[in-house]
Amino acid sequence: MVTLPAATGEHGSSREVDISTEGSQMKKRTKKKTRDSNLAQKHRDLLKFAAMMQDSHANYVILGVENQMEVHYAMPVRNMVYDALQYDKQVAMIAADNRRNKRFSSGTMRNNGEFLSGFLRTDKILPVITLTLYFGTEPWDGPLSLREMYDINDSKLLDFVPDYRVQLIQPMTLSEDDFEKFHTSLREVLQTIKYSVDAQKLTEYITQNERMHRLDLSAANVINTVAGIGLEIKQDRGKVDMCKAIEDLKAESRAEGREEGRVEGREEGREEGREEGHTKGRAETIEQTVAMLRNMKIPKETILSELQRTFSLSEEEADRIYNAK
Incomplete structure (x- = not known):
């Protein structure tokens, strides 16, 4: 009223x-x-x-x-x-x-x-x-x-x-x-x-x-x-x-953007680290497998076949890894 x-x-x-x-x-x-x-x-x-x-x-x-x-x-x-x-x-x-x-x-x-x-x-x-x-x-x-x-x-x-x-x-x-x-x-x-x-x-x-x-x-x-x-x-x-x-809102947005950037950067770093660790660990596993099969006097053809099947490697990749040792 x-x-x-x-x-x-x-x-x-x-x-x-x-x-x-x-x-x-x-x-x-x-x-x-x-x-x-x-x-x-x-x-x-x-x-x-x-x-x-x-x-x-x-x-x-x-x-x-x-x-x-x-x-x-x-x-x-x-x-x-x-x-x-x-x-x-x-x-x-x-x-x-x-x-x-x-x-x-x-x-x-x-x-x-x-x-x-x-x-x-x-x-x-x-x-x-x-x-x-x-x-x-x-x-x-x-x-x-x-x-x-x-x-x-x-x-x-x-x-x-x-x-x-x-x-x-x-x-x-x-x-x-x-x-x-x-x-x-x-x-x-x-x-x-x-x-x-x-x-x-x-x-x-x-x-x-x-x-x-x-x-x-x-x-x-x-x-x-x-x-x-x-x-x-x-x-x-x-x-x-x-x-x-308006200026306060802009400043807040910039601060939030910087914080989001830092968070994303840290997350990307962790993800890259995980990926790098995963790759390194996989390579070490393949190398250990090749060494073990060689010590067992397994023929080369069998070792290459096993690498391709177990680790989803191409014939060229398996041959390169075998010859590296």
Whole structure:
């Protein structure tokens, strides 16, 4: 839940409207489903961004796609239901506030409609702007309006049917000018998503961006999760230096590489030693066999045949070993 300031009522009094954010609803659904911890973390971080996007004029909600790397093909219906619930919540809270403050007390002229609904003719609600933030790297190919989901083409009928459009943000399709329109840490999050398909560009963007030196913790967590970087997030007064985190990751990778090289080198040395020992031992065994058979006055042809059979030697190899002694 987040508390939003509502419009001033007839008496000039300020009210607060308690609005449930989509992030909270998404977390509840997450608890019902067997989701991995990374996806749950994304929902929590997105909720923090939703809180950043509220002001006294509107309730801005950053909405993550259910499975953030996939297209939701019923998104118009899903968002429309969410918006309707938000509006209904505002009306209910304003009506409860009116009754709690006895704005229908005797002596106050109210019509029956106001009394029954609890919502005054002068009461106002805040607009709900739902943005669908799509994390996928493939183009969105789902419907962006309710009408795209209808199985009818009768224009006369559609004139009477209300439409609902999805406000979609695809970082992969945004230009640099588009990113400049975002003035919060959301800009860095969106740009990171765009560059996440190219490791070199992503590293250059993070290390060359001044804003990355003092990034909000919530933004750093989203970037770390969505881009799959695997950084160790260290905060300083709620801020994170992503550039240092990248350098620390590089240093750690280099250290791990050196250690792996040493381990592989030692293992290769042991393997070579074992192989060398095996070869030397086999040669000594063959030599001892030849000496023993010679001492027994076994004919050369028989000795060569026995060497070929026992030690899988070719005729030339057996003859060379026999003549070496």
